[in-house]
Amino acid sequence: MPFSPAQRRYNRRVLILSLVYTALLFAAVYLLSRHLVAGPLAYVVGILPALAVCGFFWMMAVYLVEESDEYLRMLQVRQLLFATGIALSAATIWGFLEGFELLPHLVGYVWPIVWIAGLAIGGVLNRLIERGRMLIGRRQAGL
């Protein structure tokens, strides 16, 4: 299926943002691991890769606003809900088990990674749901 104009814009922005994120991450690791920056500047350098990740979330919001095709928008919203549900559930379960000292501590930025993995799972679930609905629809239409 060809991409909608909004999807093409989203893909282009995510590609650019990925390059920016990679550059900022490498720069931050290089500067901070060698203690080349300190004080408030260290915080600024440290937060820049995180802001790039926040940019991914912003891009998704922009896509939802720009997507004029309501069906594609519905699919994207459902995918985002799957990802959010998976990430929040995983974080909650891990947090409780960590609190009971049954699991080791995890750094917070693991959860956005889980959320992005949840997007992939959401995409698969979307396809399965749509395939199931198509079969039901054909059966009801007597096809």
Add this chain to the structure above:
Amino acid sequence: MNNRLKELRGTRGWSQQTLAENLDISRQSVIAIETGRYDPSLPLAFRIAELFACRIEDVFVSPSAGQVAG
């Protein structure tokens, strides 16, 4: 929700892509609506009906009535 979209499209000799372009939606959406996987919003349902110069109930089957009018 069942509908006559495929039939109406056939009467015009339109492909799914042509219908999608006329409605300014994706072909994915046309397929989803035709197969009953997705119920369009009221504004889109009106656009579809207006494109075929008929009423909404001539295109879409009322879930309560269970049949297409006409």
